[in-house]
Amino acid sequence: MGLLKLEKGQILHKAGEDEVSSLEVIVKGRIKIYDATSSMEAGVGNFIGLAENPGKKLYLFL
Amino acid sequence: MSEISLVWQKIQAKNYIYSYEAIEETSVYFYPYESLDDIPLVVKGNPKIAPILASQTAESAAVVAAIYEKEFDDANREYEQIMADYADYPSLCIKVGEAPKMFPELDEIIPPEKSPNVPDWSLEFVNSLKEHDAEAKKGFYPISVEIAAGMVMTTFTIIRQISNEVQALGAYKKILKRKAGAFISTMKMIRAKLSDMEKAETGDTGNVTIVNALSTILSYSDVTSEISAKFEDEINRFKSFDNRYDSSDEARALRRSISTSFYDVYTAAFLKSVTDSDIPIELRMFFMFGFVDEDLAGEKNTEILYNMAKAYVPDPEGNVLTMYEWLLKIYNLEADPSKNEFDQDWPAYLRDQKMNGNINDAQLEAMMNHQKSRLDFEIKNLFALGNRMTFGRVSSFVPVFDQQNVLRPLDMAYLTSPKVNGYFDMIRSIDYSVFCRQALYTNPEAGITQLFYSEDITPYMILLPNVGSRASLWQEIDGKNRRTKARMLISIFNTENTEECMIRLFGEFRWEMCKTEQGVHWNDVTDPSLTSMYCDYLQFFKKNSALSSEVKEKLRTDLKKFSNNYKNVFIADYLAYIKYEANSSPRLNKVAREILFTFCPFSRELREKIGDNPQYTELINHYNARIGNQAKPITNLVNKLRKEEIEVPEVVIKQLEHLQK
Incomplete structure (x- = not known):
């Protein structure tokens, strides 16, 4: 939990590479959400990563 | 196993489906996200902004719904276009005089369908929420944090369902493109031919019909679908890069990757073209200029390249290829x-x-x-x-x-x-x-x-x-x-x-040719040649009494400038010799001029023109004496042969003419 500052053009998460483990709320600025075919913009008050599937931690005893 | 150990594993760990990029200076507050239960916790943990979160999530849902509608319409339009073309295909083939090909993979294509997972009411619901956002933000979301959290979760569920369907539509479009790729390219070629025929009928030759050149090139080359898809994807990514010549690792990797695929496609297309008497214009542009895409080349340039490729005439002497x-x-x-x-x-x-x-x-x-x-x-x-x-x-x-x-x-x-x-x-x-x-x-x-x-x-x-x-x-x-x-x-x-490029190139040729002819003696001063004399001059210029201290200083700077590479110093001097000295504008020092004039003499016309120049008078006299000595036995030989009424071989006459040049 914490605040993260991003510069213009900085990638917060990259499709196919980063693992989903956090949910973000935009408190300042705008973020472009895109894949190969479509894109949209999100502003202040938007959740980042709602459409993603989070990873789960599981403890196994062997 | 006697000892029980605790092993931590992540299961269901998924990667992001979308990329997220800040389009201005941005701040985000991040929370751990391990399951969907974390979402309401975030809303409830921020009661002051809970109505804003609910409102923004509803708005995002409406945007995602609009994207879904657009993607569906696009997929449907593409499908209908392909099917309509498929129906017209046989009659168009007759019109342009081509034998129709079979495209069995087109029969496997089914139209896109709206998923039951996204019912109409859910789309209407999110659109209505957006429409009445001001009222909801004022009088509904703020009623309680539980309502706000509930709204976030409701709209979130819709977003997720729609997002899955958008992904499915994307996959559908990819399959459509793969299955109908060959047919689409064939249709484009037929349309271009039709357009050319119409122009020929009306006498209009103004506009250029280059559309989707990349598909035509890939289809023609018959490369594997993997190479074809890879090259197409690389070109599309390259096109979409604003800063495609960036020094970033990503841009570099893409440029390198394009280079590899380019030669694969070029080779395949070349092999096909050697047996083809009617190579399509796109391919001729590809072979001549590396042209692959009309957007990448720009409309105007495409037109110029098209005209150049069409008007191309090979060198009759076969030297320029x-x-x-x-x-x-x-x-x-x-x-x-x-x-x-x-x-x-x-x-x-x-x-x-x-x-x-x-x-x-x-x-x-x-x-x-x-x-x-x-x-x-x-x-x-x-x-x-x-x-x-x-x-x-x-x-x-x-x-x-x-x-x-x-x-x-x-x-x-x-x-x-x-x-x-x-x-x-x-x-x-x-x-x-x-x-x-x-x-x-x-x-x-x-x-x-x-x-x-x-x-x-x-x-x-x-x-x-x-x-x-x-x-x-x-x-x-x-x-x-x-x-x-x-x-x-x-x-x-x-x-x-x-x-200047050409003169430098010819200078380089002079140097390399001399090295090849001289072999191991290329820098042996006891066997005078262009390279050996030049190396000797550059190696021992400090002790050369014929050079002034200013000239020596200049030479020192030149050698430093060309990293002590004698060939490059020579090429620079050769450029000055051809460009300026030949026009009576002295640029070289006495020693360099003498070596250059001895081994790369000016033509007769120039010698006559600069003969009065004291810097050249002595050099020309020496040259005339040397050439005279070489020409004399040949002249005698010609006279002797003529006297004996033996035909003078062409080589002999040509050599005499060469010495008189």
Whole structure:
């Protein structure tokens, strides 16, 4: 939990590479959400990563 | 297992489906996200902004719904277009006079369907929420944090369902493209033909019909679907990059990757074209200029390239060749493949492969004249390396035609065979013996036991398909035969001062040819030659009493500037010699001028013009005496043969004429 500052053009998460483990709320600025075919913009008050599937931690005893 | 150990594993760990990029300076507050239960916790943990979170999530849901509708409409339109074209295809084939092909994969295509997972009411719901957002934000979301959290979760569920369907539509479009790719390209070709036929009927030749050239090229080349998809994806990514010549790792990797795929496609398309008498114009543009995409090239440039490719006339003398023509020569065994980066020619490379155990004797024999192996070797070496070299900026090289590289109007930068032959004539009118090689003539019947004569061998000038700034000498002779043509490379669109580029290139040729002729004695001053005298002059200039201290200082600076590379110092001096000294504008010091005039003498016309110049008077006198001594026995020989009424061999007459040049 914490605040993260991003510069213009900085990638917060990259499709196919980063693992989903956090949910973000935009408190300042705008973020472009895109894949190969479509894109949209999100502003202040938007959740980042709602459409993603989070990873789960599981403890196994062997 | 006796000991119980705790092992932590992540399951269901998924990667992001979308990329997220800040489009301005942005701050985000991040929370752990392990399950969906974390979402309401975030809302409840921020009661003050909970209504805003609910409102923004509803708005996002409406945006995602609009994207879904658009994607569905696009997919549907594409499908209907393909099916309509498929129905028209047989009659269009008859119209353009082509035999219809079978496309069984089109029968497998089904129309896109709206998923029951996204019912209409959910779309209407999120659209209505957006419409009444102001009222909801004022009087509904703020009622309680539980309502806000509930709204976030409701709209979130809709977002997720729609997002899954958008992904599915994306996958549908990819399959559609894969299955109908060949048919779409065929239809484009048919449409272009139809358009050309209509123009021919109406007499209109103005507009250019280049549409979706990349598909045409890929379809024509018959490369595997993997290579085709990879190249198409790379070009699309390259196009979408604003800063495609960036030095970032991503941009570099993409440029490198394009280079690899480009030659795969080029080779495949080339192999198909050798048996095709009617190569499509897109392919001719691809072969000549590296053109692959009309958007990447720009509309205006595409039109120019189209006209250039259409109006192209090969060099009647066969000295100036496009890369395609050159590869054709290699493929048809009319010329041997060029040397590779380790200075090995084709036979030497094969011998090396055999010594390393990569091939055996039988394979060596089979490969020596194997067309495809020779072509691959040439593409991998001369084409791939030469293309990068002539482009000028090695780290930002891409083999495809890009309008961002057009730094000079194309019609001015375009090198045609008359232009290049003009440069050959220009250099010969100044340095008349630049392409001459010494050869031995014997004719015992005419009583000529030994006559050394000069043979003028015009080099090959191969035009590389790029917009570049450099010219390069690939090799001065072919194999060991000194009477073979040199191979020079230059971009088909030269953005620099082409005259200077050419003079430098000819200077380099002078140097390298001398080295080849002299062999190990190339820098042996006891065997005077251009290279040996120049090396001696540059090595011992400090002790040379003929040079003033200012000249010595300048030489010191020049050597530093050219990193002590004698060849490059010579090339700079050669440029000054041809460009300025020949126009009576002295730029060289006395020693350099003497060496250059001795080994690269000016033509007769120029000698007469500058004869009064005291800097040249003595040099010209020496030259005349030397040439007189060489011409005298030949004149005597001619007189003797004429007296005896024996026909004077052409070689003898030509040598006499050469000495009088």
